Amino acid sequence: MSTRATNILVPVISVILGLIVGAIIMLISGYNPIDGYAALWNGIFGDLYTIGETIRQITPYLLAGLAVAFAFRSGLFNIGVEGQLIVGWFAAAYVGVAVELPMIIHLPLAILAAAAAGALWGFVPGLLKAKFHVHEVIVTIMMNYIALHTTNALIKTVSGGGDRTESIFASASLRSEFLENLTEFSRLHYGIIIALVMVGVMWFILEKTTLGFELKAVGFNHNASQYAGMNVNKNIILAMVISGAFAGLGGAMEALGTFEYVSSKAGFTGIGFDGIAVALLGMNTPLGVIFGATLFGSLKYGALNMPNAAGIPLEIVEIVIAVIIFFVASGYIIRLFLLRAAKKKEAK
Amino acid sequence: MSFLEVLYFIVPSAIFYAAPLILVAIGGVFSERSGVINIGLEGLMVIGAFVGILFNLLFADTFGDATPWLALIAAMVAALLLSLVHAVASISFRADQTVSGVAINLLAIALSLYLVKKIFGKGQTDFITERFTRYDFPVLSDIPFIGPMFFTKIYNTSFLAILIAIIAWFIIYKTPFGLRLRSVGEHPMAADTMGINVNRMRYIAVMISGALAGIGGAIYAQTISGDFGHATINGQGFMALAAMIFGKWHPLGAMGAALFFGLAQALSIASSSIPIIQDIPNVFLLILPYVLTILALAGFIGRANAPKANGIPYIKGQR
Numbered sequence A: 001m002s003t004r005a006t007n008i009l010v011p012v013i014s015v016i017l018g019l020i021v022g023a024i025i026m027l028i029s030g031y032n033p034i035d036g037y038a039a040l041w042n043g044i045f046g047d048l049y050t051i052g053e054t055i056r057q058i059t060p061y062l063l064a065g066l067a068v069a070f071a072f073r074s075g076l077f078n079i080g081v082e083g084q085l086i087v088g089w090f091a092a093a094y095v096g097v098a099v100e101l102p103m104i105i106h107l108p109l110a111i112l113a114a115a116a117a118g119a120l121w122g123f124v125p126g127l128l129k130a131k132f133h134v135h136e137v138i139v140t141i142m143m144n145y146i147a148l149h150t151t152n153a154l155i156k157t158v159s160g161g162g163d164r165t166e167s168i169f170a171s172a173s174l175r176s177e178f179l180e181n182l183t184e185f186s187r188l189h190y191g192i193i194i195a196l197v198m199v200g201v202m203w204f205i206l207e208k209t210t211l212g213f214e215l216k217a218v219g220f221n222h223n224a225s226q227y228a229g230m231n232v233n234k235n236i237i238l239a240m241v242i243s244g245a246f247a248g249l250g251g252a253m254e255a256l257g258t259f260e261y262v263s264s265k266a267g268f269t270g271i272g273f274d275g276i277a278v279a280l281l282g283m284n285t286p287l288g289v290i291f292g293a294t295l296f297g298s299l300k301y302g303a304l305n306m307p308n309a310a311g312i313p314l315e316i317v318e319i320v321i322a323v324i325i326f327f328v329a330s331g332y333i334i335r336l337f338l339l340r341a342a343k344k345k346e347a348k
Numbered sequence B: 001m002s003f004l005e006v007l008y009f010i011v012p013s014a015i016f017y018a019a020p021l022i023l024v025a026i027g028g029v030f031s032e033r034s035g036v037i038n039i040g041l042e043g044l045m046v047i048g049a050f051v052g053i054l055f056n057l058l059f060a061d062t063f064g065d066a067t068p069w070l071a072l073i074a075a076m077v078a079a080l081l082l083s084l085v086h087a088v089a090s091i092s093f094r095a096d097q098t099v100s101g102v103a104i105n106l107l108a109i110a111l112s113l114y115l116v117k118k119i120f121g122k123g124q125t126d127f128i129t130e131r132f133t134r135y136d137f138p139v140l141s142d143i144p145f146i147g148p149m150f151f152t153k154i155y156n157t158s159f160l161a162i163l164i165a166i167i168a169w170f171i172i173y174k175t176p177f178g179l180r181l182r183s184v185g186e187h188p189m190a191a192d193t194m195g196i197n198v199n200r201m202r203y204i205a206v207m208i209s210g211a212l213a214g215i216g217g218a219i220y221a222q223t224i225s226g227d228f229g230h231a232t233i234n235g236q237g238f239m240a241l242a243a244m245i246f247g248k249w250h251p252l253g254a255m256g257a258a259l260f261f262g263l264a265q266a267l268s269i270a271s272s273s274i275p276i277i278q279d280i281p282n283v284f285l286l287i288l289p290y291v292l293t294i295l296a297l298a299g300f301i302g303r304a305n306a307p308k309a310n311g312i313p314y315i316k317g318q319r
Helices: A004-030 A033-045 A048-073 A081-097 A103-132 A136-158 A175-183 A191-208 A210-220 A223-228 A233-256 A271-281 A286-303 A306-310 A315-329 A332-348 B003-033 B039-094 B097-120 B145-149 B155-173 B176-186 B187-192 B196-226 B237-247 B250-272 B282-298
Strands: none
Touching: A004 A033, A004 A271, A004 A315, A004 A332, A004 B282, A033 A048, A033 A136, A033 A306, A048 A081, A048 A175, A048 A191, A048 A210, A048 A233, A048 A271, A048 A286, A048 B145, A081 A103, A081 A136, A081 A210, A103 A136, A103 A233, A136 A233, A136 B237, A136 B282, A191 A210, A191 A286, A210 A223, A210 A233, A223 A233, A223 B196, A233 A271, A271 A286, A271 A315, A286 A315, A286 B155, A286 B250, A315 B039, A315 B097, A332 B097, B003 B039, B003 B145, B003 B155, B003 B176, B003 B196, B003 B237, B003 B250, B039 B097, B039 B196, B039 B237, B155 B196, B155 B250, B176 B187, B176 B196, B176 B250, B187 B196, B196 B237, B237 B250
């Protein structure tokens, strides 16, 4: 079996195993898995409204997935997408509330602010990794909590002691009457176009520019890149900055499209952590991220229908997602199994 | 409030908040000293908290006063079993240990909330009736200064945490088992050549980390929160991870760091009633542990070096 085929088979098998484990858990706890998955299916594709909402849910997952995948390709594990997304969310909402400008300036400004905030949050671990060789995983985890508490404090200041900001001005909004009418008034907004363009941007950077070539080279072997005359430190920082900018844009989708405000949070949104799942499932390629984001975004939104339609707690879908991550990460054992199966076939 | 009163108030509550952190951080020390990164501490703590509360609610009538202690054992077993999933993935299946840890965190919170909704029909459990109780330590609490600070209104669980930290130090630095554990985390191939079973050592270490994280979670739930819901643990496991790093992967260092982070938490909650601190915005106290950890890693507060083979699966015969 070719490596390409196994590379695609590993995620597919993982998804199937995840769904099987979910079914078994539903069976053991006395629910009917067929009802459960039917409710999930209807929650995703039930009518035009749910389809619109599903696509809306996929939008930030695309960007979070891109952020994780981009860092992975440069050999960095950005577990801080969650924090970068939160600061991006706040920055976009703040620009949306603070000033009123013509849309042609206001909207891009708000989006750029989100990207810049995310990039800044990615810059810190990048710099520490490049200059002090500090492992980025720990720093980004810590940065997540700093982001959470700092934005909560800022929201309190901006709103004069409240829990959420005002709604943003219409000139900074991504809302789209056209898309809303198309999908029976779901909250689907133009963000999906931005997200898909960003998928193209990531592909372009990685495949068509010198920067992308260097980033991938550093990811494969930073010693070799150093000897080849590349500036490894610069590339590490750049990779984290771009990754953070993607994550910040994910926050802008929530700030300017879905919610049109930012509220203080008791805990994380979870989008950033699911971004890890998206990237892994998509094997860190731009096209793969589209598949991963579509799957996890759909599962996440469809799950909301499960308690009503089948009486099953929606956490079952989180369990399925966790199991999928587990199996994708353990790809070695699935590959081994596939290899043995292929050998047996040849022996016959 | 006079300065002494503030001290008598803040030191016990710092120890109170630190106890679960100490245990979980020590668990992290065992796992990472053997070369297995354990981001899943948060998830293991969640399972510990959930099982602890569940056991307490189900058996409070049967066991009475002993319930919280038995709940610790139940939580320990549950978290140990979950940690085996991480061990299998990261040791036998050679998975990326950080990713496997992330999966453990997602799985733990999802599984326990799923069961909470299934069993209780709502988003969080009822409040427990049998809690750990505070008491004044006999004789020692009468000592001036030290008595009111360390021995009045204390929990036995705090003593347990400090005791386990000292035992962990003894095991890791003074026993053959500890030497093997550290060697497996620094240079597994050399250890293997000397006849140490690398993977077995790592399995044991991850299981110890699971057990301690489970106890830590159950202590947190049964002393601080009193029930279990989605926000019960909310980052305590990651703070323990931070304490482990700030303590430079040393059991006593981790204990010291956990006590310090406990102080920061106690201050952030009680700051409004303390004269000097009430002017500092709360957010600075909330982010203090995380900022300090980053600074420690960057070498501004002494160099923090991870065990050499941390995060690398051991594959026999590979250079």
